[in-house]
Amino acid sequence: MIFTTKAEYGVRLLVELGRHYEDGSPVSLKAIAEAEGLPLAYLERIVALLKKAGLVESTRGAHGGYRLAREPQSIHMDEAVLALEGAVAPMSCFVDDSAEGGVLCSHVIDHGQGCATKLLWMRVQGGVIKALAQTTLAELVAFHGHPVVPAREPVNA
Amino acid sequence: MIFTTKAEYGVRLLVELGRHYEDGSPVSLKAIAEAEGLPLAYLERIVALLKKAGLVESTRGAHGGYRLAREPQSIHMDEAVLALEGAVAPMSCFVDDSAEGGVLCSHVIDHGQGCATKLLWMRVQGGVIKALAQTTLAELVAFHGHPVVPAREPVNA
DNA sequence: GGTTCTCCGACCTCACTGGTAGGATTAGGG
DNA sequence: CCCTAATCCTACCAGTGAGGTCGGAGAACC
Numbered sequence: 305m306i307f308t309t310k311a312e313y314g315v316r317l318l319v320e321l322g323r324h325y326e327d328g329s330p331v332s333l334k335a336i337a338e339a340e341g342l343p344l345a346y347l348e349r350i351v352a353l354l355k356k357a358g359l360v361e362s363t364r365g366a367h368g369g370y371r372l373a374r375e376p377q378s379i380h381m382d383e384a385v386l387a388l389e390g391a392v393a394p395m396s397c398f399v400d401d402s403a404e405g406g407v408l409c410s411h412v413i414d415h416g417q418g419c420a421t422k423l424l425w426m427r428v429q430g431g432v433i434k435a436l437a438q439t440t441l442a443e444l445v446a447f448h449g450h451p452v453v454p455a456r457e458p459v460n461a
Numbered sequence: 462m463i464f465t466t467k468a469e470y471g472v473r474l475l476v477e478l479g480r481h482y483e484d485g486s487p488v489s490l491k492a493i494a495e496a497e498g499l500p501l502a503y504l505e506r507i508v509a510l511l512k513k514a515g516l517v518e519s520t521r522g523a524h525g526g527y528r529l530a531r532e533p534q535s536i537h538m539d540e541a542v543l544a545l546e547g548a549v550a551p552m553s554c555f556v557d558d559s560a561e562g563g564v565l566c567s568h569v570i571d572h573g574q575g576c577a578t579k580l581l582w583m584r585v586q587g588g589v590i591k592a593l594a595q596t597t598l599a600e601l602v603a604f605h606g607h608p609v610v611p612a613r614e615p616v617n618a
Numbered sequence: 619g620g621t622t623c624t625c626c627g628a629c630c631t632c633a634c635t636g637g638t639a640g641g642a643t644t645a646g647g648g
Numbered sequence: 649c650c651c652t653a654a655t656c657c658t659a660c661c662a663g664t665g666a667g668g669t670c671g672g673a674g675a676a677c678c
Contacts, residue, residue: 308665309667316577319577332622332624343668343669345669346667346668348624351624352625352626363623363624363675363676364623364674364676365622365675366623366677368623368675368676395469419473420476420601420605421472421601423596423600423601424596424601425464428593430592431588431589431592432585432589439584443580444577444581445577447580448576448577467635487654489654489655490655491653502639505657506637506657509656520645521644521654521655522643522653522655523644523645523647524654525644525653525654526654
């Protein structure tokens, strides 16, 4: 159940943008790539996903770069990871049937209504999405600043 | 964050064994493969993982097969999935540092104490393990027996 | 006009998943 | 005793996607 580096790099990119959110001026990918030690060309493709999802804005040309489209407190990580990974599903047949009627995996058809494993994967998916949704970018930015604090359950609002 | 078919097939195999747990006699892989429509040779490798983890026992020779090593109520799915997938980690650097001192991913070293993303992945991992641990094999077996909406005849024979 | 950026698509390599093949080993049954 | 049914075990193989590179085209600022 491993996330790819898209999620890892993308979140770190967001954190970096969040640190400069107050500045107003955009941050170039080159600066981020150097600060985080990540391949620039690869970051370009990753940030494109975030832009398409409306999480970041871009300014082209010299002194251009990227900045957050919203304030860090309102950016929840489920949205970010969904944009980066395409889908948050424990099994390949779980594209995103959360709202659909009855999207069943192929091996289920002969079993009538939903395989037993589906119950399991649904619970797992729920756990992941919940964990992601409860974490905001602002939290990660703050954690980046002073990592000593062991954040327990700060999502009480 | 997709599980592989090892987890899918392995759990379905366990469910099938759970259905015949009361019988006492072992179930052959061939029977399971035919019942579930899965490749026999592939199942052999999967069940080997479950055996190594002590979840199932085997009897060799004619009329042999596999049976659960414990009763279904005491088999929690975190143990099963861990045996099948090797590790339940959201990121590659998360082998299993839950008990270790400070296993940090390589890109973290220069940031002092834990990257911001680690906080995120820890929460995700916690959510997944919790969801898995809260589900027992007995639950899945029961769910397999009588699905919520009986649109068709369930396979009870 | 050159520099610095974002943008965009093609390309490449490598590991791993998913599955197969072929056997050796063990146990029952005639 | 052989034959058959089953577990075991290792090697192999094709496809795919992850992870990353390259080259270039457009856009803004000096």
